[in-house]
Amino acid sequence: MPDPAKLKEAILNGDYRTAAEVTRTALENGADAMDLVTNQMIPAMDEVGRLFECEECFVPELLLSARAMKAALEYIRPRLAAHGERAAGRVVIGTVQGDLHDIGKNLVKAMLEGGGFEVTDLGTDVPPRRFIQAIEERNANLVCLSALLTSTMPAMRTTIEALVSSGMRSRVRVLVGGAPVTPQYARQIGADAYGENAVTALKLVRGFVESAV
Numbered sequence: 001m002p003d004p005a006k007l008k009e010a011i012l013n014g015d016y017r018t019a020a021e022v023t024r025t026a027l028e029n030g031a032d033a034m035d036l037v038t039n040q041m042i043p044a045m046d047e048v049g050r051l052f053e054c055e056e057c058f059v060p061e062l063l064l065s066a067r068a069m070k071a072a073l074e075y076i077r078p079r080l081a082a083h084g085e086r087a088a089g090r091v092v093i094g095t096v097q098g099d100l101h102d103i104g105k106n107l108v109k110a111m112l113e114g115g116g117f118e119v120t121d122l123g124t125d126v127p128p129r130r131f132i133q134a135i136e137e138r139n140a141n142l143v144c145l146s147a148l149l150t151s152t153m154p155a156m157r158t159t160i161e162a163l164v165s166s167g168m169r170s171r172v173r174v175l176v177g178g179a180p181v182t183p184q185y186a187r188q189i190g191a192d193a194y195g196e197n198a199v200t201a202l203k204l205v206r207g208f209v210e211s212a213v
């Protein structure tokens with residue numbers, strides 16, 4: 001079995017071929033998908049974020065790391081999904097209007113799919129009306145909003161307000177997350193909960209579904 005730490009290293013180096021290969025062989029040799037996400041992939045992106053903040057790496061390196069993360073997720077996602085039971089609920093997820101960050105959102109999506117949820121991913125820069133349209137089309141009962149910029153956090157509020165004015169708010173539970181978001185902010189804007197990371201997201205969403213039955 002390859003050393004799982006090589007996955008973290010490959011993401012840090014922005015080496016998508018190695019990231020994919022290490023993930024594939026580790027999984028074939030019995031590595032746990034959730035363990036790779038929690039102990040290698042999330043810490044790798046945290047480190048990339050830290051290096052970016054102290055200007056030790058720049059946008060091109062960030063994008064290479066994001067690509068390596070996505071390459072690894074291609075192998076991780078089906079394994080997480082294989083552990084899921086019946087469709088536990090229907091989730092619409094997206095990064096709010098004006099925001100192009102999607103690495104964390106993609107992790108949340110992979111984790112929810114792994115938990116057996118049917119997830120419709122609207123991508124990034126999603127205007128409120130797209131969320132509303134998708135909730136209607138998919139008959140979703142949960143909505144996950146991601147924001148990574150302080151300047152796009154208000155778009156979470158706008159999205160929730162649009163849910164209220166369209167009469168949909170009572171049909172869905174709204175979970176918000178992303179680095180600048182806080183539990184207090186979630187309460188202020190009328191979300192149902194704030195999730196710190198992808199693992200918490202799954203726990204919260206499961207809790208919503210259990211409390212609804």
Ligand code: B12
Pocket residue numbers: 042045046048049050052053059062063066098099100101102103104105107108144145146147148149150151175176177178179180194195196197198199200201
């Ligand atoms: C990667 C990155 C980029 C990449 C994004 C690539 C991509 N495909 O996503 C690129 C280079 C495109 C980018 C662009 C920009 N970025 Co940027 N970026 C980052 C960086 C370094 C890492 C973010 C990341 O992926 N982290 C790893 C993932 C795994 O963590 P995460 O996103 O936080 O997600 C986890 C949790 O937050 C949570 N979560 C996330 N979403 C959700 C949703 C729900 C429902 C739940 C429950 C949980 C949850 O779970 C996730 C997994 O555990 C951060 C710095 C940082 N340390 O966060 C800056 C950062 C977010 N960017 C920043 C800025 C300023 C920008 C730009 C404006 C730069 C510019 N001048 O052009 C643009 C904005 C473009 C736009 N309109 O969106 C600032 C934001 C400052 C602020 N407070 O507003 C940061 C903080 C860097 C900094 N310190 O300056 N960026």
